[in-house]
Amino acid sequence: MQTQIASWARDTDYGREADAILRRCVHCGFCTATCPTYQVLGDELDSPRGRIYLIKQMLEGAEPTQATQTHLDRCLTCRNCETTCPSGVEYGHLVDIGRGLVETRVRRPWAQRMKRALLRQGLTSRWFAPAMRLGKALRPLLPAAVRAKVPASRPVGRIPDARAHARQVILLSGCVQPAMMPTIDAATLRVLDTLGIGATVVAGSGCCGAINLHLDDASTALAQMRANVDAWWPLVEGGQVEAIVMNASGCGAMVKEYAHHLRKDPAYADRAARIVSLVRDVSEIVAPHARELRERLGAPVRAAFHPPCTLQHWQGLRPLADGVLADLGFELQPFADRHLCCGSAGAYSVMQPDMAMTLRDRKLAAIAPTAPDVILSANIGCIAHLQSGTATPVRHWIEALDERLQGGRPS
Numbered sequence: 001m002q003t004q005i006a007s008w009a010r011d012t013d014y015g016r017e018a019d020a021i022l023r024r025c026v027h028c029g030f031c032t033a034t035c036p037t038y039q040v041l042g043d044e045l046d047s048p049r050g051r052i053y054l055i056k057q058m059l060e061g062a063e064p065t066q067a068t069q070t071h072l073d074r075c076l077t078c079r080n081c082e083t084t085c086p087s088g089v090e091y092g093h094l095v096d097i098g099r100g101l102v103e104t105r106v107r108r109p110w111a112q113r114m115k116r117a118l119l120r121q122g123l124t125s126r127w128f129a130p131a132m133r134l135g136k137a138l139r140p141l142l143p144a145a146v147r148a149k150v151p152a153s154r155p156v157g158r159i160p161d162a163r164a165h166a167r168q169v170i171l172l173s174g175c176v177q178p179a180m181m182p183t184i185d186a187a188t189l190r191v192l193d194t195l196g197i198g199a200t201v202v203a204g205s206g207c208c209g210a211i212n213l214h215l216d217d218a219s220t221a222l223a224q225m226r227a228n229v230d231a232w233w234p235l236v237e238g239g240q241v242e243a244i245v246m247n248a249s250g251c252g253a254m255v256k257e258y259a260h261h262l263r264k265d266p267a268y269a270d271r272a273a274r275i276v277s278l279v280r281d282v283s284e285i286v287a288p289h290a291r292e293l294r295e296r297l298g299a300p301v302r303a304a305f306h307p308p309c310t311l312q313h314w315q316g317l318r319p320l321a322d323g324v325l326a327d328l329g330f331e332l333q334p335f336a337d338r339h340l341c342c343g344s345a346g347a348y349s350v351m352q353p354d355m356a357m358t359l360r361d362r363k364l365a366a367i368a369p370t371a372p373d374v375i376l377s378a379n380i381g382c383i384a385h386l387q388s389g390t391a392t393p394v395r396h397w398i399e400a401l402d403e404r405l406q407g408g409r410p411s
Contacts, residue, residue: 001025001052006061013264014097015059021094022056024087025049031081031091036341036359037074045071048081048091055098064102072099074355076348077214078309078341083316092314093260096213103216116215119347124207124224129179148388156186162198169285170232170244171199174251175207177380184380187402188247188282194405195289199245204231209261210254214346222265225258229271236274243280247398249379250346252281253314281311282398283321283378290327297404300329304372305397306363306386308379309341321378321397328401333370337362344385360389367392374410376400 003022009015031048032038038047045054051071058064072095079092108116122128135142135150142150162168169192177184185201192199205228213221235241246252256279262272286293305325312318325332343349343359364386367375375390376397377383387394393410400410 001027001056003056003060005059009059014100018055018059018094018097021090022052022059024089025052026087028086030084030086031089034080034084034339036076036078036080036343037355039340040355040358041074043071046074048075051075051095051098052089052091055094055101058098058101064105066106069102069106069108072102074352076309076341076343076345076359078345079313080309080339080341083313083339099216100218115351119350120212120215120217120220123211123347124175128176132179149384151180151384151387154183156182158190159186160189160193160198162189162193162200165193165196165198167197168241169197169199169280170205170235170241171201172205172208172228172244172246172248172251172255173201174248175211177248180384181380181396183399184247184396187396187399188245190402191282191286191398191405192245194293195286197285200235200241202231202235208251208254210250210346213254213261222261225261225272226265226268228255229258229262229268229275232275233271236278241278243285244275244278245280245282245285247282247378247396249281249308249311249315249317250381252279253310255279256315281315281317281321281378283311283317283324286328286398286401287320287324290324293401293405294327294329297329298407300331301400301404301410302333302371302373303330303376303400303410304333304335304367304370304374305330305338305376306342306367306382307338308377308382309345311378312339325376325397329404330376330397330400333367333372335370336366342382342386344379344381346381349381349385356385357389360385364389374400 001022003019005015005019029049035047044050054068054071075095077092081091136153139147139150173185189199207224209221209224256276258272259276262268307318307321341359342363343356349356375392375394383394383396395410403410
């Protein structure tokens with residue numbers, strides 16, 4: 001794609017990055033075939049190719065409008081288009097640049113600004129956990145729309161002593177998961193303990209930064225990234241841990257991009273790159289031990305596995321995860337459009353509820369004929385979103401594995 005970047009952007013870091021990405025695009029349109037929003041809406045401007053044109057026009061001097069902002073907002077940032085693209089277009093980085101520019105030039109309506117601010121501050125606030133506990137206690141009394149966002153309480157169970165093992169890893173606890181679904185972290189700790197690995201949540205670490213980055217507050221997101229690097233660095237520098245383990249694929253995808261986001265920061269660029277080299281999804285840790293664990297498990301479990309976009313398109317780990325689950329005795333049922341987003345996409349299900357519900361219902365309709373005992377996934381957002389539309393239990397696969405190791409079955 002030929003470009004003529006405007007003088008005000010040509011010599012900036014973002015201008016040079018965007019220009020390099022744009023020039024890789026060859027207009028082939030393969031991306032439209034795998035874009036969830038284009039499949040639903042049929043509008044070229046709600047496809048990756050259409051959004052690329054909008055961003056290109058803006059960088060070449062055209063003034064963005066609220067329509068431009070709307071089309072960019074509708075993008076799920078699933079990066080399915082990157083998996084499909086034969087030219088290696090880094091669409092995810094380009095859309096981040098485009099959204100950032102539009103945000104400085106198009107003032108959002110008051111209601112949108114308020115909702116985005118509440119999400120940014122509320123989901124990462126210290127008040128989120130007590131609010132979620134109250135919501136769970138009152139769950140039967142909540143309106144249906146609110147109840148769907150509040151998972152039912154389940155017992156957390158025993159937490160092992162991480163100090164018992166020579167092998168040590170860091171576990172990112174994150175901001176939302178410990179309050180919404182603490183069973184995921186607890187199950188992860190027990191499974192790692194079974195493998196002879198101790199996992200520690202480091203004081204001072206927290207939100208990976210994804211929520212703020214995708215809700216137009218890049219400066220706060222970068223501060224959260226730096227805080228995590230600072231918290232983890234003493235253990236990393238001292239060689240006391242072999243990995244930084246992620247059991248939420250959305251967080252894992254974000255932390256694996258710390259080196260990109262902090263590349264221009266002389267105080268953090270090298271450390272961020274070192275951090276990224278140690279980041280592992282929990283499936284990468286379990287994979288070498290899967291067949292060994294299988295010998296300790298009972299009967300196979302009929303399951304449908306929805307690989308989150310952040311696992312399969314951002315990190316390219318879908319083949320590994322499929323293999324791990326098969327080795328662990330989960331009988332994975334094939335279903336149509338496994339590559340497509342379920343509509344959760346972080347805060348997307350709140351900001352774009354109609355599209356999110358449409359994509360959720362399409363996903364569940366594809367899964368339903370397989371009649372699984374359990375639907376498995378690897379990210380808290382996908383799990384909560386899918387569970388809101390089905391009576392079939394939806395679990396993180398690490399929870400299902402933990403239950404089987406304890407002699408039960410996912411329920």
